[in-house]
Amino acid sequence: MIKHIKNITNLLRKDLLLEIRQQYTFYGVLLYVAATIFVLYLSMGQPEGPVWKGLFWMIQLFICVNAVAKSFLQEGRGRLLYFYSIAGARDFILAKLLFNGLLMILMSGVSLALFLFMLGDPLGHVGYFVLITCLGGVSLSLVFTFLSALAARAQQGAALMAILGFPVVIPQLLLLNRISTIAFEDVLQGGLGWLLAILAGLDGLLVALAIILFPFLWKD
Amino acid sequence: MLRQTWWKILCVILLAYTVIAGFLGAVPAKPIVNETIRNLYFHVSMWMAMMVFLTVSVIFAVLYLRKPKHAYDIYSLEYAKVGILFGTLGIITGSEWAGFTWGAFWSNDPKQLGAMIAMLIYYAYLVLRNGIPDLDKRARLGSVYNIFAFAMLFPTIWILPRMTESLHPGGQGGNPAFNDLDPRMAMVWLVGAIPGWSLLGVWIATLRIRLALLAEKKLYNI
Numbered sequence: 395m396i397k398h399i400k401n402i403t404n405l406l407r408k409d410l411l412l413e414i415r416q417q418y419t420f421y422g423v424l425l426y427v428a429a430t431i432f433v434l435y436l437s438m439g440q441p442e443g444p445v446w447k448g449l450f451w452m453i454q455l456f457i458c459v460n461a462v463a464k465s466f467l468q469e470g471r472g473r474l475l476y477f478y479s480i481a482g483a484r485d486f487i488l489a490k491l492l493f494n495g496l497l498m499i500l501m502s503g504v505s506l507a508l509f510l511f512m513l514g515d516p517l518g519h520v521g522y523f524v525l526i527t528c529l530g531g532v533s534l535s536l537v538f539t540f541l542s543a544l545a546a547r548a549q550q551g552a553a554l555m556a557i558l559g560f561p562v563v564i565p566q567l568l569l570l571n572r573i574s575t576i577a578f579e580d581v582l583q584g585g586l587g588w589l590l591a592i593l594a595g596l597d598g599l600l601v602a603l604a605i606i607l608f609p610f611l612w613k614d
Numbered sequence: 615m616l617r618q619t620w621w622k623i624l625c626v627i628l629l630a631y632t633v634i635a636g637f638l639g640a641v642p643a644k645p646i647v648n649e650t651i652r653n654l655y656f657h658v659s660m661w662m663a664m665m666v667f668l669t670v671s672v673i674f675a676v677l678y679l680r681k682p683k684h685a686y687d688i689y690s691l692e693y694a695k696v697g698i699l700f701g702t703l704g705i706i707t708g709s710e711w712a713g714f715t716w717g718a719f720w721s722n723d724p725k726q727l728g729a730m731i732a733m734l735i736y737y738a739y740l741v742l743r744n745g746i747p748d749l750d751k752r753a754r755l756g757s758v759y760n761i762f763a764f765a766m767l768f769p770t771i772w773i774l775p776r777m778t779e780s781l782h783p784g785g786q787g788g789n790p791a792f793n794d795l796d797p798r799m800a801m802v803w804l805v806g807a808i809p810g811w812s813l814l815g816v817w818i819a820t821l822r823i824r825l826a827l828l829a830e831k832k833l834y835n836i
Contacts, residue, residue, distance in 0.1 A: 540762075544742070544755060544758065544759060547751070547755055548742065548745055548746045548751070548755055549746075554741070554742065554745055557738055557741055558738045558741075558742060558759070560734070561731050561732075561734035561735045561738060562731075562735060562766060564727075564731050564734075565728070565731060565769065565770060565774060568727075592769075592773075592774065595769070596769055599765065599769065603761075603762055603765055607758045607761060607762060610679050610754065610757075610758050611754075611755070611758055613754075
């Protein structure tokens, strides 16, 4: 058990250090976020609450696809084999899920800040929305991490990952859209507890599937 | 088993019974649905049959991952294809039914959305398989994604629509409208429709499997 935690922390540290040193993914996605939101602002101006909310989650989706796409596609074959042999497939995928989750939280925060800055602030409760954004970012990243592992093996790259991923994230986006209404007005969102529980359940299912299925993926 | 004819004849008889009794048989007169309740024999049966095929497909996918026999992969793929066909037909028959009873062919009903999402996930399975040239890798990745897609069927079609308000019977936590099914309809539905459509799908799948196996044999034993 301790060994697993140590493995996961070490792999997570490795990813974080690589990110800080190479800054390959980080600046690339940051630029993508800024450019996309800027283009959106130029075309939409400062939209009303529901439109703002819908646009925000769509942008989150595309940011996630871009941010997570590189996680498996940039590692060389020999290096992956090395990691699997020292840490095992389960610890590896858990470390990747955690890393991408953290990356998405950071990117979601940046995109929320840019949205508030450029597209106006129709939010009633910013605090709630920040929490929902973190939850949403993590949820989306779980899906795309697993699917990028699959797509990397198929050598098809980011396009296939997007195709595989879009149907799977639709329920999550719908749930997130409904949950975010509480941040806009003081409306009593019926069944909020249920919605959050369903989203958490869906995320749990995805993590479980990733952990169970990933070991079959890496055997080459 | 694949070549025997008795179950194929049974399939034809059951489907003939379903169609004839389905259109001529007595049905209870319910408000709004009226005569369209006969679609139970087609729309709902197709979804039930789809679940059967996709379950068989995922079982073969798991079998393939445990022991990489190529035949398992062929079985898994063909049953998945038939399952996808029946699922698509289910959506089409459902939209037709909705057009007459709910007023629009597509009304963003949670179960409609869930079914569409589940079908999109399985279409992506076919796209994934086509994109991998290497046979073994295709089989392995296909099996992994098959298991993933099957697991996603449950939240999207069965769990989420039951929990939210829905035009489908069973929404908002209720039970599907099978509890008070009229016995005359139950007879046609349980004895004729579900086994009939399932056997038809099995027939289609087994024919395609036999064809694929023969093609493989020809390819390798020239």
